[in-house]
Amino acid sequence: MDILFTGLLLGGTYALIAMGLNLQYGMARIMNLANGEFLVAGGFAAFWFFTAAGVSPLLTVFVVAPLAFAANWLIYVVFLRPLVRRAKSHGQLEVDAILTTFGLAFVLVGLKLAFFGGDYFSYSYLARPVTFIGETYALNRVVAFVAAVIICGGLWLWLNTTRAGISIRAIAVAPDSARLVGINVTRLSALAFALGGAVTAVGGALVSTFLTLDASTGVLFTLKALIIVIMGGVGDVRGTIVAALMLGILETFVATVFDPGLTLAAAYLLFVLILLFRPQGLFGRRQA
Amino acid sequence: MTGTETRNLALAVALFVAAAWLPFLGGAYLLTLGVTIAMYTVLATSWALFSGPTHYISLATAAFFGLGTYTTGLGIEHLDYWLLLPIAAILGAVLAALVGLATLRLSGVYFVIFTLGLAELIRQLVTWSQNVSGQKGLYVLTDLTEVHIYWQLLGLAAIVYLGGWLIGRSRLGFALRIIGDDEEVARHSGINTARAKILLFMVSGAAASVTGAILAPRYIYIEPALAFTPMLSFQVVIMALLGGTGRLWGPVVGVIPFTFLWEAISASFPNQTTLLLGVSFLVIVYLLPKGFVGLLVAIRQRLDAREGFA
DSSP, X not given: OHHHHHHHHHHHHHHHHHHHHXXXXXXXXXXXXXXXXXXXXXXXXXXXXXXXXXXXXXXXXXXXXXXXXXXHHHHIIIIIHHHHHHOSSHHHHHHHHHHHHHHHHHHHHHHHHHHHOSOOBOOOSSOOEEEETTEEEEHHHHHHHHHHXXXXXXXXXXXXXXXXXXXXXXXXXXXXXXXXXXXXXXXXXXXXXXXXXXXXXXXXXXXXXXXXXXTXXXXXXXXXXXXXXXXXXXXXXXXXXXXXXXXXXXXXXXXHHTOGGGHHHHHHHHHHXXXXXXXXXXXXXXXX | OOHHHHHHHHHHHHHHHXXXXXXXXXXXXXXXXXXXXXXXXXXXXXXXXXXXXXXXXXXOHHHHHHHHHHHHHHHTTTSOHHHHHHHXXXXXXXXXXXXXXXXXXXXXXXXHHHHHHHHHHHHHHHHHHHHHHTOOOEEOOOXXXXXXXXXXXXXXXXXXXXXXXXXXXXXXHHHHHHHHHOHHHHHHTTOOHHHHHHHHHHHHHHHHHHHHHHHHHHHSEEOHHHHTOTHHHHHHHHHHHHHOSSSTTHHHHHHHHHHHHHHHHHHHOGGXXXXXXXXXXXXXXXXXXXXXXXXXXXXXXXXXXXXXXX
C-alpha cells in the first residue's frame, strides 16, 4: 500500500515530465534529447530562488515556464527548423535531430558545469510528514503531485477543446494531411516544441523539491521520459499518464524491495517488454 | 584484384608497418598517445561498419567496452589471457545479438534510446552485484606493458579493416547498403533486413568488447564507473562521424585530430570536455554532415570539374 501510493506520487511528476517530451516528440516530431537539461535548469531555478530569496518553488514555476518556452522556441527556430527543411526523409531528420539535440544537451551541461559547478543541489521545502490512510508521506511529494495533476489536466483540456490544441493533435496524427486542411504546421510545431520544453522545466522545478539534482542528471530523466512516451504510445496523452504511473510504482517497488541503485534497470525491464510485445505502445494501434 | 585495390592494399600494409615502429621512436608520451589513437581507431571503425551503411546511431560502445574489460578482469585469475580475448569477442557478439533482437526490428529511435541507457544499465547491475557480494573493484595484474597493448590494438585494427573490406564485398555488405538507402526496397527485394542488421551489429560489438579486454591490463584496477564510462560512446560517435562513415578509412581521419584536440582541451580546461562534445556534435550536423571524407570528395570533384572545362 505504501509502495503503491509513493509510486503514484512519483509517477504523477514523471507524467508531467514525459508530457513535455511527448509534446516535442509526438506532436512537433523532434526527438529532443536535451529535454532533461531543461528539467535540471527548472530545478536549478527553483533551488536558486528558494535559497537566495526564499521564494516558494510553486511561484518560481511562473518564471520558469515562460523562460523555458522562449528558450525552446528559439532552439526550434534556430537549430531544428533548418534541419526539418533540409531533410530528404523522415529517417534523415531523425538522425540529424538526435545528433543536434545531443550536442545541445552537452553544451547545456557544459555551460552549467562552467558557471555553477558539478555539485549536487538540494533544499528543504515542505519536508513535513502528512498522514494518509495510516501511512505517512512527505508533504513536498504530495504538493508536487497535485501540481502535476493540475497542469496535466489543463494540458489535456487545452489539447482537446481549443483550436490550437486540436490542430496540434492533428499534426501528431497526420502531419501531411494537416497542412492540406489549412493548419499552419510550421508555426504550431514550434509552439508544441516550446510548450513541451516549458512543461518539462516546470516538472523540473517540482521534482527539485524532493529529489537531489546535479548538472549531469538531465540525461537520466530524458531516458525515463523517453521510455514513458514510447510505452504510452508516441503522441498519446492518456497512454503517457498511465505509463508514467506504472513506471513510478515499479521504481518505488524495486527501490524498496531490492536496491535503490537498480531503478534504471527496472525501467529498462519494462522498456524491453514493451519493445518485444507492444512496440506501438500500450494503447497504440499496430500500423499497417 | 584490380590495380587500385592492389595499390590500396600495399598502402595499408605500409601504413601498418610504419605504425608498428612507433614504440621504437622512444617517448612514453608518444606511446600513450599511440595506444589512445589505436583504441579509438578500432572502436570508431567498427562502429562505422554498422552505423555507416544503416544510419542506426549506436551508443552502446561503452557497454561492449566495459563487458570486455570485465571479461579480462574476472577471468585473468582463472584462464590464460589469450583465451580471454576470443571469449570477450563472443560475449560482445551475444550482447549485441540480444540488443539487436529487441530493437533492430523497430525504427532507429528505439535503438538509440536503448543503447543510450545500456552502459548505465550494466553498470548498475555490476555495482549491485558487487554490493551484494561485498567486492568493490578488480585488480588486473599481468606482465603486459604498454607496448604489448599497442601492438595488440594494431593487430585488432588490421583485423577490423580486413573484416570491413571483406564485408563490403560480400552479399551482407551489399544488402546493408540497400537497407541504408531504402529499407522498404530492401525488404521487397527479399533481404532479411533484421538479420543483416543484427549480424553486422554483432561484428561491431565483438570488436568493441575485445578492445576493452585488451585495455583492461592498462587500467590495473577496474571499477564499474571506469569501465562503463558513457563518455566513451559519444567520443566514438563523434570521431567516426567527423571522419566520415562512407569509406573504411574515414573514421581514422576523424580519430587522429579529435584525439589531439581532446588531449589539449582536457589538459588545459578539464571541466570543458562536455562542452567540446556538444560543440562537436553541432559542427558535424551543420558544417560537416559527411565528415572530412565528404569534404575531400567534394574538393576533388570541384577540381575535376575545373580541369574538365579547361
